[in-house]
Structures are given as C-alpha cells and as structure tokens.
Amino acid sequence: MAQNKKKPAAKAKQTNYRPYIKGFWILFLSGLGAIILVFLLASWGVFGKLPTFEELENPESNLATEILSSDGKTLGKFYNENRTPVKYEDLAQNLVDAVVATEDRRFYEHSGIDMRGTARAVAFLGSKGGASTITQQLAKLLFSDTPSSKFERVLQKVKEWIIATRLESQYTKEEIITMYLNKQDFLFQAVGIRSASKIYFDKEPRDLRPEESAIIAGMLKNPRQYNPYREISKDKSLERRNTVLALMAETGKITEAERDSLIAMPMEIKFSPEGHADGIATYFREYLRAFMSDWIKENPKGVDADGNEEYYNIYRDGLVITTTLDSRMQRYAEEAVTAHMENLQREFDRQNERNTTAPFRDITTEEEEVIINRAMRNSDRWRKMAAQDIAVEDIKASFDKETDMRVFVWKDGAKEVDTVMTPRDSILYYKRFLRAGLLSLTPQTGEVKAWVGGINYKHFQYDHVKTGRRQVGSTFKPFLYATAIDQLHLSPCDTVPDIPYCIPAGDMGAQEDWCPENSSEGFKGMITLKSALANSINTVSARLMHRVGPQPVINLIDKLGVDTENIPAVPSIALGTPDLSLFEMVSAYSAFANKGVHVEPQIVSTIVDKNGTVLYQSVPKAKDIISQESAYVTVNLMEGVTQYGSGARLRSGAINNYVYNNVVTGHPYMFKNPIAGKTGTTQNQSDGWFMGMVPNLVSGVWVGGDDRSVHFPSITYGQGATMALPIWAVFMKKCYEDEALNISQEDFERPEDLSIRVDCSQPVEGERQEVELPDELDF
Known part of the structure; x- marks a missing residue:
C-alpha cells in the first residue's frame, strides 16, 4: 500500500522592514x-x-561716565544706564565660582552650546532646568530683541546659538563671563557687576565675600524676584543665596563646612544708591555736568562718515573724570554742615514761634505775597501745567488743593517724611529752612577739595557755592585793607582814630555824606589796624576807603577772579555791600595764603576715555596779583580776627559749647595753630559768613535764608561768628583728626625781605566788640 507523503510546512511569513528603515x-x-x-x-x-566680526569685537553698550575723587573714590556717575565695565581680574574668584555653579556648571567644557543640557531640557521639557549657557545668555543680552511670538522665539534661539559659537571663537572664557556680568541689570540703577557690587554692598567686585557673591549670583535668575533690598523679596533672596552656596559646595568650590557656616549667616547688604541725587558731592556733580557740557562743545572727538563733527556723550561713552575733590574732606564738609544746620534750624524755629509773619521778618503782607507768587511761578508744578496750556487762574487754584507729598525734615541728620499739605503751604514750609554753602581749596594749586552747595540736594537744588550771590558784609574788608597796604605800605601796628568819620558828598561817587556807624556802641579812640579789622570797625574802613578810593579795590578783586561788572565804584563797598558768590570769595582769598599769587580754581584733573586715552589734563593758571609782602601783611591782619576778634571763639570754644562740645565735636575747638580769617554779617542778619585760612587750605562758609527776609531777629544768633564759623570749625577739626590729609598747622611763610612791621611791640589797643552772645544754645 502506498505511503502518504507529508507536505512540507509553509515558511513563516517574513516582515520587510526595509521601507521603514x-x-x-x-x-x-x-x-x-x-x-x-x-x-x-x-x-x-x-x-x-x-x-559682524567688528560688532562682536566691539559690542555696543551704554557706558556710564564715572566721577572719581582725587583719592580714587567714586563720587558718582553720569548715565543713561549706570554701567561701568570691569575686567576679569577685578572680579572676586568666589563670584565667578558662584555664577558658574549656578548658571552653567559645564561652562569651561562646552564651546557655547551645552548639548548635554540641551538634551536634558528636550527630554524633560525644561522641568529639570533650561539649556542656555552663559555664552548664550550673553548673546541674548548683547544682540537679541524681545520676540513677539513663539515662532520668533524659536528663530531667536537659533540666532543665539550661532552668536554663542561666534563669541566662543572670538573670546576667552574669562572675557565671556566678564562681559556677561558687565551687561546684567540688577535693578535700582545697578547695571553691570560693578554698579551692583557698589550699590548693594558699597564695595568693589574684587572685595565681595562668598555669601555676598552668592546673593548677586542668585539675582541672575530674576533680579526682581530675588532682590535683597526689596522688602517683599528679601526672604526669597535669602533662600536663593543658600541655594547658590549649596551648588558651590556641589561643584567643590567651597567645602560642606563652609557651606553650612555661610548659610547660617544672616543676609546683610549695605544699600548705597547711585542716583543723581544720592551719595556725596551732589551739588558739585551738578556743576561738573555743566563743566563737561562746555568742555564737550570745545573738544569734538572726530568726524563721522559724512564728515560731521562727533561729540562725546557723558551718558554713554564711558569717560572717567578724575576731579580735584578729596572724598574724605568732602564727607567731613557735609557732616559739618549737617551737624550745625540741624541745631541752628532748631533754634531758628524756636525763635519764630511767636513771629506772626514766620518764616519772614520785616516785610509787609503784600511783600510776602510777592515772594510766594514768585516761588509759585518758578516751581515745576507751574511749568508743567503751563506747558499743557492750563489757564493761569486754574494753575493758581491748584496750589490751594491738598496733596500727598514727601518733604524734607531735620531729624537724625536729615530725612524725608510723608505728609499732606497744599503746594502753597509747602512753599512756606521750605522757605523757613536756613541754607548753607561751603567751599574749600588748596591755594597753591587751585584744586577744589570740598564743595557743599546746600543742606540737601534732592529738596534744595539751588547751589550756594557757584550760583548763589549774596551780600558779603565784612568779609569784603580784607580786600580794602590789602589795597591800602599795597598802595600806602601800612603796617598792622599803625594806629588810626576810631571816631565818627564821614566821606563828603561828591567824593568818590558818594551821593550824600556817607557816615557809617560801627556795629558796637561807642568809639575806642586810637586803635591799630589789626584791631580795627579784628573787630570790623566801620569808621576805620571808611577812613581807608577815603584814602585809596573804591576803584583800586574793585581792580584788585577783578584780578582775583571776581565778576566786578555790577559792582559800583562807591565808598559803601568798604562794608561789603556787593553780592558775590562763595566760589569767588574763596578763590580771591586764596591769593593771600599763596603769597599774592592767584591760581584759578580747578575742579577736574583728568578726563580719560573708555580705552584709557587721556583727553584732558589740567594745567594750573597762576598770576601774580599783589606782592608777597602785601599778601603776608594782609594775612597777619586776619590772624588778629581769630586771636582776639570776632573769630576768637576758635581758640576757646566757649561759644555754643552745648551744641559743639556734646553733640558734634565732643570737646572745645581749642585751635592752637595759626589761622587767618574774617567773619561777615549783613544788614538784618540776613547773611552770615566766615572765611578761614591755614597755609595750605582756604575755606569759606555762608549761611542764610532763601530770601533775605528769612533771618534771626537779633545779631546774637544772626552774626557770621554764630551762623557760619562753627561749620568751618567742625570741618577743620575733622580734617586735622585725619592726619593722612596733611593739613598745615604751621605758620604762614614770612617773606625774607619783609620791610613792613607786623610784630607790634606794644599791646594791641582797643577791645573786642561787645556783642551779646549766648553761653550755650538752649534747646
């Protein structure tokens, strides 16, 4: 029987993957x-x-112009963006470590793009961190605009990658991280790492401690959300700082023990804003702005492609201006003004409590209304409303509507408080404040060392050093005496009669008989010229003016840098009727201390561009004005003022001991060194002056109200010896305590060929003027 054959099993159907592959x-x-x-x-x-390649080499940037003191401290800046670039070597290593650990820990391994970080960001859709490297963030800061759609953001990202790779090929890692930190905005006008370091910690970036660097590195993620100054974000800033410290430990930049120790520390900052109204030397910086505006017009930096002249821009060209100001002396000057004026204002307010026309005196209601209306028309409110074509009556009405405002108060060295008042009432409120100015310079070089134009720049912007011109009173008399010495070869020991004296009508332009009276009662008979100047004897000044005439005196001050265009050649200038600025007065006095040579005041030493090229170098401008002998004799006369005249309190400190011993200086003035000076008080006590000199420093102080009708009711407090001299004394005390300043305590240099007698063999005739002065200020 035939055997059935089995059919072979069908082969398994095979899948063809080739098309898929x-x-x-x-x-x-x-x-x-x-x-x-x-x-x-x-x-x-x-x-x-x-x-382009050139743009990568020179990325555009708004660079602030930095203002430096003569001792290398930053006084302030001019800027659109407060950015001052630094170099890598100016950065603290712990700052670099903090930034790298936080922002891009593989910064030194990639070439601008971190593929590992990118893969992670794609895989986890950014939930485990982004992929932007420091180089990409720099690219974004330098060249990218804010995208308006998701598609534009994708394209922007592509461009950032390309720019990042180009940056990596052009710059070293150190240059990249430096550029990155120089471009960051840390808020509160802190653009760039140097501004941030100065504003938040008041120190240079190289001096930052690890915990401070961690605060700044933490702000890179979001400077508003993690800002250490904003009350609402302080806790988040602390938490972020600790996160940065932990990351630094993870990357091995600090040990775990250091991390734990630093995290346990409280977060501390020293907020030092750098706004135009902040910091020291605010009035000086505003004058410097005007100086630079004139300098720029006269010094174009070149021509553009079209052949037009190009000019420097102080807000974006990154200039460095080294001034003559000394930051230490400037600080002492501001402290002296603040300490005295706060106390003086308290006494002024006390004396005004029963004054029905306060803060004004000796004026009618109509005159007061003129002052207020003038202040209204000069106000920002009036200008802004007028620019909007608002009717005058409506503008006036707005001054009687209550509004919220922040006003200045003297409290613990000056503060601001919130209040509600009408703009009209605010005008009266600010009129009650006494104002002050101080200027100090080196007579041998003309270098201005301290400049205080007022009591608070933010609220009182009028500069009482250069802009303000006030009647100078008896501080003008040394110019008269110097003229007489130069012309007549007079000696401080020469005696003159202190008796009534008149210059007849018709003589030297006098419209009628001019018979000045002394500020003290009675006459002293025969007195020396030294005693006459020390006690500001007006009859002697009239006698000297009759001898030399007003025009030679005007000629002298003209040579000393005073604008004499509006000074009439009349005898009354002998008593200080001209209105002069503190700047002019200190400049003119400096020639006496400098052996008769006047050196034009200097405020700028050098101007350097962002590449270090010197654009300006100051050159002293000196001119012989009077003989060395005449200058020395005039100084000798003014030394009498501080020996037994109206400035003698500098020797004893007996006046105002309560204020200046217990509150300001802690001890009497008790100056032992030679000081030449002159006080000045004008009619109705509207202005108080003191000019003081030592061989290498001349300083002047003015104190008064904004209006001449704002003044003390009597000369007890309204004289220059009480209003202005204490500021000079406190300032000089502080300068002498700082031995590094090397302020002279020596005698003024005596000319070798001195022919005029200055050492009087007989006691000085006459007594110091009898002026009622308080033993202490009763607060």
Whole structure:
C-alpha cells in the first residue's frame, strides 16, 4: 500500500522592514538637513541681521561716565544706564565660582552650546532646568530683541546659538563671563557687576565675600524676584543665596563646612544708591555736568562718515573724570554742615514761634505775597501745567488743593517724611529752612577739595557755592585793607582814630555824606589796624576807603577772579555791600595764603576715555596779583580776627559749647595753630559768613535764608561768628583728626625781605566788640 507523503510546512511569513528603515533615515536626514538649513539661513542673515566680526569685537553698550575723587573714590556717575565695565581680574574668584555653579556648571567644557543640557531640557521639557549657557545668555543680552511670538522665539534661539559659537571663537572664557556680568541689570540703577557690587554692598567686585557673591549670583535668575533690598523679596533672596552656596559646595568650590557656616549667616547688604541725587558731592556733580557740557562743545572727538563733527556723550561713552575733590574732606564738609544746620534750624524755629509773619521778618503782607507768587511761578508744578496750556487762574487754584507729598525734615541728620499739605503751604514750609554753602581749596594749586552747595540736594537744588550771590558784609574788608597796604605800605601796628568819620558828598561817587556807624556802641579812640579789622570797625574802613578810593579795590578783586561788572565804584563797598558768590570769595582769598599769587580754581584733573586715552589734563593758571609782602601783611591782619576778634571763639570754644562740645565735636575747638580769617554779617542778619585760612587750605562758609527776609531777629544768633564759623570749625577739626590729609598747622611763610612791621611791640589797643552772645544754645 502506498505511503502518504507529508507536505512540507509553509515558511513563516517574513516582515520587510526595509521601507521603514529607509523612511526613518529619510526623515532623520531631512530633519537634520532642515535644521542645518535653518542654521545656515540664520547665519546668512535671512531671519534677521547678525552681528559682524567688528560688532562682536566691539559690542555696543551704554557706558556710564564715572566721577572719581582725587583719592580714587567714586563720587558718582553720569548715565543713561549706570554701567561701568570691569575686567576679569577685578572680579572676586568666589563670584565667578558662584555664577558658574549656578548658571552653567559645564561652562569651561562646552564651546557655547551645552548639548548635554540641551538634551536634558528636550527630554524633560525644561522641568529639570533650561539649556542656555552663559555664552548664550550673553548673546541674548548683547544682540537679541524681545520676540513677539513663539515662532520668533524659536528663530531667536537659533540666532543665539550661532552668536554663542561666534563669541566662543572670538573670546576667552574669562572675557565671556566678564562681559556677561558687565551687561546684567540688577535693578535700582545697578547695571553691570560693578554698579551692583557698589550699590548693594558699597564695595568693589574684587572685595565681595562668598555669601555676598552668592546673593548677586542668585539675582541672575530674576533680579526682581530675588532682590535683597526689596522688602517683599528679601526672604526669597535669602533662600536663593543658600541655594547658590549649596551648588558651590556641589561643584567643590567651597567645602560642606563652609557651606553650612555661610548659610547660617544672616543676609546683610549695605544699600548705597547711585542716583543723581544720592551719595556725596551732589551739588558739585551738578556743576561738573555743566563743566563737561562746555568742555564737550570745545573738544569734538572726530568726524563721522559724512564728515560731521562727533561729540562725546557723558551718558554713554564711558569717560572717567578724575576731579580735584578729596572724598574724605568732602564727607567731613557735609557732616559739618549737617551737624550745625540741624541745631541752628532748631533754634531758628524756636525763635519764630511767636513771629506772626514766620518764616519772614520785616516785610509787609503784600511783600510776602510777592515772594510766594514768585516761588509759585518758578516751581515745576507751574511749568508743567503751563506747558499743557492750563489757564493761569486754574494753575493758581491748584496750589490751594491738598496733596500727598514727601518733604524734607531735620531729624537724625536729615530725612524725608510723608505728609499732606497744599503746594502753597509747602512753599512756606521750605522757605523757613536756613541754607548753607561751603567751599574749600588748596591755594597753591587751585584744586577744589570740598564743595557743599546746600543742606540737601534732592529738596534744595539751588547751589550756594557757584550760583548763589549774596551780600558779603565784612568779609569784603580784607580786600580794602590789602589795597591800602599795597598802595600806602601800612603796617598792622599803625594806629588810626576810631571816631565818627564821614566821606563828603561828591567824593568818590558818594551821593550824600556817607557816615557809617560801627556795629558796637561807642568809639575806642586810637586803635591799630589789626584791631580795627579784628573787630570790623566801620569808621576805620571808611577812613581807608577815603584814602585809596573804591576803584583800586574793585581792580584788585577783578584780578582775583571776581565778576566786578555790577559792582559800583562807591565808598559803601568798604562794608561789603556787593553780592558775590562763595566760589569767588574763596578763590580771591586764596591769593593771600599763596603769597599774592592767584591760581584759578580747578575742579577736574583728568578726563580719560573708555580705552584709557587721556583727553584732558589740567594745567594750573597762576598770576601774580599783589606782592608777597602785601599778601603776608594782609594775612597777619586776619590772624588778629581769630586771636582776639570776632573769630576768637576758635581758640576757646566757649561759644555754643552745648551744641559743639556734646553733640558734634565732643570737646572745645581749642585751635592752637595759626589761622587767618574774617567773619561777615549783613544788614538784618540776613547773611552770615566766615572765611578761614591755614597755609595750605582756604575755606569759606555762608549761611542764610532763601530770601533775605528769612533771618534771626537779633545779631546774637544772626552774626557770621554764630551762623557760619562753627561749620568751618567742625570741618577743620575733622580734617586735622585725619592726619593722612596733611593739613598745615604751621605758620604762614614770612617773606625774607619783609620791610613792613607786623610784630607790634606794644599791646594791641582797643577791645573786642561787645556783642551779646549766648553761653550755650538752649534747646
């Protein structure tokens, strides 16, 4: 029987994967090609302009102009953006470590793009951190605009990658991280790491401690959300700081023990804002702005492609202006003004409590209304409303509507408080404040060392050093005496009669008989010229003026830098009727201390551009005005003022002991060194002056109200010896305590060929003027 054969089993059906593999590679290569094409198109500028090689070498940036003191401290800046670039070597290493650990821990390993970080960001959709490297963030800061759509953001990201790779090929890692930190905005006008370091910690970036660097590195994520100054974000800033410290420990930049120790520390900052109204030397900086405006007009930096002149811009060109100001002396000057004026204002307010026309005196209601209306028309409120074509009556009415405002108060060295008052009432409120000015310079070089234009720049912007011109009173008399000495070869020991004296009408332009009276009662008979100047004897000044005439005196002060155009050649100038600025007075007095040579005041030493090229170097401008002998004799006369005249309190400190011993200096003035000076008090006690000199420093102080009708009711407090002299004394005390300043305590140099007698063999005739002065200020 035939055997049935089994049919072979059918072969398993095989799947053909070739089409899928082929499709995958086509898709992959197409996608890769598309990506490459996008990058190529982006690099060719199809999606928008990319920076050129030159732009990468010189990225545009708004660089602040920095204002330095003569001792190398930053006084302030002029800026649109408060940015002052630093170099890598100016950064603390712990700051670099904190930034790298926080922002891009593989910074030193990649070439601009972190592929590992990118893969992680794609895989986890950014939930475990982004992929932007420090170089990419720099690219974004330098060249990218804010995208308006998701598609533009994708294209922007592509351009950032391209720019990042170009940056990596052009710069070292150190240069990249430095540029990155120089570009960051840390808020509160802190643009760039140097501004941030100065504003938040009042120190240079190289001096930052690890915990401070961690605060700044933490702000890079979001400077508002993690800001250490904002009350609402302080806790988040502390938490972020600790996170940064932990990351630094993870990357081995600090030990775990250091991390734990630093995290346990409280968060501390020293907020030092750098706004135009903040910091020291605010009035000086505003004058410097005007100086730079004139200098720029006279010194173009070149021509542009069209042949037009280009000029420097102090807000973006990164200039460095080294001034003559000494930051220590400036600080002492501001402290002296603040200490005295706070106490003087308290006494002034006390004396005004029963004054029905306060803060004014000796004026009618109509005159008061003129003052207020003038202040209204000069106000910002009036100017802004007038610019909007608002009717005058409506503008006036707005001054009687209560509004919220922040006003100045003297409290613990000056503060601001919130209040509600009408703008009209605020005018009266601010009129009650006494104002002050101080200027100090080196007579041998003309270098201005301290400049205080007022009591608070933010609220009182009028500069009483250069802009303000007030009647100078008896501080003018040394110019008269110097003229007489130069012309007549007079000696301080020469005696003159202190008796009534008149210059007849018709003599030297006098319209009628001019018979000045002394500020003290009675006459002293025969007195020396030294005693006459020490006690500001007006009859002697009239006698000297009759001898020399007003025009030679005017000629002298003109040579000393005073604007004499509006000074009439009349005898009354002998008593200080001209209105002069404190700047002019200190400049003119400096020639006496400098042996008769006047050196034009200097405020700027050098101006340097951002590349270090010196654009300006000051050159002293000196001119012989009077003989060395005449200058020395005039100084000798003024030394009598501080020996037994109205400035003698500098020797004893007996006046105002309560204020100046217990509150300000802690001890009497008790100056032992030679000091030449002159006090000045004008009619109705409207202005108080003191000019003081030692061989290498001349300083002047003025105190008074904004209006001449704002003054003390009597000369007890309204004289220069009480209003202005204490500021000079406190300032000089502080300067002498700082031995590094090397302020002279020596005698004024005596000329070798001195022929005029200055050492009087007989006691000085006459007594110091009898002026009622308080033993202490009763607060």
